[in-house]
Amino acid sequence: MSGKAEGGSADSDPNTAEFIGFEYHSDERVSPARYRWEGSSTRGWQIQREGAHHLDLGPGFRPLRSHRCGVCSTDLDRRFLPFPLPQIIGHEVIALDQVSRRHVVEINASHEARGIEHACPFCLGGLATHCPERRVLGIHDLPGGFGPWVLAPEAAIIPLPDSISDDAAVLIEPFAAALHAAESIAPSAGERVAVLGPRRLGLLVIAALAALRKRDGTDYKILGLVRRPSMADWALRFGADEVLQAPDPGSAAEPCAEFVIDTTGNPLGLETALMASGREVHLKSTHGQPSAGLRHTTELVVDELTLQAWPEDPDEAKAVVRDSPCRPDDRPRVAWLASTPPPAWLSDRADVWAGKDPNALLKALEDQPSGLPRADLAVVDDEAGIDAVVRPREDEEISLVRPRGQICTRAGGARTGPLLHALHQRKLRLSTSRCGDFEKALALLVADDELAQRLPALITHRVPATRLPEALALARTPECIKVVIEHAETQSLPGTQAD
Ligand SMILES: [Zn+2]
Numbered sequence: 085m086s087g088k089a090e091g092g093s094a095d096s097d098p099n100t101a102e103f104i105g106f107e108y109h110s111d112e113r114v115s116p117a118r119y120r121w122e123g124s125s126t127r128g129w130q131i132q133r134e135g136a137h138h139l140d141l142g143p144g145f146r147p148l149r150s151h152r153c154g155v156c157s158t159d160l161d162r163r164f165l166p167f168p169l170p171q172i173i174g175h176e177v178i179a180l181d182q183v184s185r186r187h188v189v190e191i192n193a194s195h196e197a198r199g200i201e202h203a204c205p206f207c208l209g210g211l212a213t214h215c216p217e218r219r220v221l222g223i224h225d226l227p228g229g230f231g232p233w234v235l236a237p238e239a240a241i242i243p244l245p246d247s248i249s250d251d252a253a254v255l256i257e258p259f260a261a262a263l264h265a266a267e268s269i270a271p272s273a274g275e276r277v278a279v280l281g282p283r284r285l286g287l288l289v290i291a292a293l294a295a296l297r298k299r300d301g302t303d304y305k306i307l308g309l310v311r312r313p314s315m316a317d318w319a320l321r322f323g324a325d326e327v328l329q330a331p332d333p334g335s336a337a338e339p340c341a342e343f344v345i346d347t348t349g350n351p352l353g354l355e356t357a358l359m360a361s362g363r364e365v366h367l368k369s370t371h372g373q374p375s376a377g378l379r380h381t382t383e384l385v386v387d388e389l390t391l392q393a394w395p396e397d398p399d400e401a402k403a404v405v406r407d408s409p410c411r412p413d414d415r416p417r418v419a420w421l422a423s424t425p426p427p428a429w430l431s432d433r434a435d436v437w438a439g440k441d442p443n444a445l446l447k448a449l450e451d452q453p454s455g456l457p458r459a460d461l462a463v464v465d466d467e468a469g470i471d472a473v474v475r476p477r478e479d480e481e482i483s484l485v486r487p488r489g490q491i492c493t494r495a496g497g498a499r500t501g502p503l504l505h506a507l508h509q510r511k512l513r514l515s516t517s518r519c520g521d522f523e524k525a526l527a528l529l530v531a532d533d534e535l536a537q538r539l540p541a542l543i544t545h546r547v548p549a550t551r552l553p554e555a556l557a558l559a560r561t562p563e564c565i566k567v568v569i570e571h572a573e574t575q576s577l578p579g580t581q582a583d
């Protein structure tokens with residue numbers, strides 16, 4: 085795609101860019117559109133699309149030129165996500181500054197990532213990647229790396245060390261997410277962790293587990309659970325010790341590992357993972373579709389929530405409340421939506437909001453003078469209760485429980501759904517995670533040469549940005565693992581007078 089940009093004054097403020105980029109539409113179609121933006125990182129930005137006003141962005145964004153951008157399952161399934169389309173997508177980006185230095189960009193444009201002044205309880209509370217006012221590069225509003233330019237949140241632009249190749253660097257975003265999953269599972273010596281559906285994300289999870297095991301010397305076993313035999317060699321090559329055939333949904337398979345990480349990107353993956361796991365399923369898929377009787381599995385992952393049964397035993401239930409993820413000096417906030425009344429001891433140990441309407445409880449929490457305007461823990465009856473807590477409002481992408489919070493289900497009568505069966509009869513936990521920490525991922529790559537050499541094998545295809553429709557079609561074929569979009573080096577730069 086063509087693009088040009090003009091520098092303004094010597095401090096490159098204000099500046100403009102004008103370019104044509106491929107947009108993704110709600111019917112999966114991809115077609116070119118003309119964009120123009122104008123502004124500065126201090127004043128904010130106005131974006132025009134096809135000659136009409138499109139988007140106003142506040143301050144804290146810096147224009148960078150796209151260099152490389154990986155294609156992932158989130159891109160292919162973008163139409164199922166609850167953000168406006170059409171959009172220029174692509175979020176696994178290497179971008180260049182005015183003097184062609186390479187950078188990677190953390191995608192959540194929160195108050196903190198933009199480096200602007202704020203009093204946001206999420207950004208201040210260590211939950212910046214969950215800031216409810218964030219936009220997300222290449223996923224929500226912000227034009228992404230499949231186009232020739234991005235507006236990157238300034239405090240989230242990370243320079244790349246020279247020792248990291250383009251091919252390793254373009255995998256930093258998904259590798260950071262894979263590493264986050266591996267670290268939050270943290271298997272102990274002798275335990276088994278299985279990665280279900282190892283492909284473009286799952287192979288990175290296997291590589292992350294293997295790298296952590298090597299670094300920390302914890303001797304756990306890594307299994308690949310595959311459906312297609314051709315993926316077995318891939319899983320072994322990325323660090324799995326053994327590869328097993330994934331059980332069929334609905335079959336009576338025995339668990340094969342304490343932990344199963346579902347990286348299938350497929351709505352059927354969760355049920356398979358529940359069957360294969362003996363203790364905990366970790367969900368990484370954001371396919372945007374219902375699965376295992378839940379409408380909002382993707383939103384569960386986006387908010388990094390955890391599900392488990394509310395224990396019958398009062399001591400175990402007290403431990404769940406004690407360990408709920410509230411801030412150290414606060415009393416836990418519990419939203420009780422189960423049809424049975426809360427136990428008498430609960431109000432001694434937590435602030436309790438009880439009721440039937442999750443929206444009303446959320447409103448009450450929002451009216452609190454301090455703290456996060458969310459519950460730390462919610463207790464519901466069943467799958468419908470989980471969905472209602474995860475998205476209590478039709479028009480807002482927020483949950484009644486805080487990001488990284490917990491939802492417990494109350495056992496009641498015969499449960500037929502696979503999820504509640506696993507939570508109650510088999511005492512499984514369902515944990516989730518989304519993005520990861522780029523600095524940690526980079527540090528591990530810099531320290532582990534073998535890992536930095538291994539990761540680029542994932543890239544099976546490279547396609548010029550001018551042929552994006554072809555690249556997305558290719559990414560949907562079984563022969564392809566990872567497609568990387570390559571931008572030409574010919575565009576001029578905004579504010580070419582370097583300061
Ligand atoms: Zn991705």
Ligand SMILES: [Zn+2]
Binds near residue numbers: 194195215216
């Ligand atoms: Zn914020």
